Amino acid sequence: MEIPHSCLCTLCQEPMTDAVSIEPCHDNICHPCACAMMSRVVHRCPVCRGQVKMFVKDHALSNAVTEIVGLIKKWRDDELSLHKHQELHTSSSGSCLISGRSNKRCREEDENVEPSQA
Ligand SMILES: [Zn+2]
Numbered sequence: 001m002e003i004p005h006s007c008l009c010t011l012c013q014e015p016m017t018d019a020v021s022i023e024p025c026h027d028n029i030c031h032p033c034a035c036a037m038m039s040r041v042v043h044r045c046p047v048c049r050g051q052v053k054m055f056v057k058d059h060a061l062s063n064a065v066t067e068i069v070g071l072i073k074k075w076r077d078d079e080l081s082l083h084k085h086q087e088l089h090t091s092s093s094g095s096c097l098i099s100g101r102s103n104k105r106c107r108e109e110d111e112n113v114e115p116s117q118a
Pocket residue numbers: 009010011012013014029030031032033034
């Protein structure tokens with residue numbers, strides 16, 4: 001499961017957990033990128049190239065993206081713990097049964113995961 005493209009900032013490709021809406025075109029970018037943009041002389045919307053009049057905090061989008069990021073993180077944690085418990089890496093097919101990636105790649109990812117608090 002990947003973070004939906006519409007939740008990513010056009011400029012930095014990070015999830016817009018701190019989103020702003022560009023006036024008047026209503027495209028969205030993240031707040032850090034908006035701040036970086038304000039320090040430049042020319043203000044153009046990175047999405048539609050239109051003129052930027054101002055930035056408005058988009059709380060609804062910020063909350064939605066934060067929620068989605070949380071859900072996906074939980075889903076990935078569940079997926080990884082499932083790997084460990086069922087030892088799916090030992091499948092004879094040579095690739096992980098859940099993710100479809102190679103066993104090696106999955107193992108590396110498992111080892112990067114911090115111990116669960118549960
Ligand atoms: Zn950004």
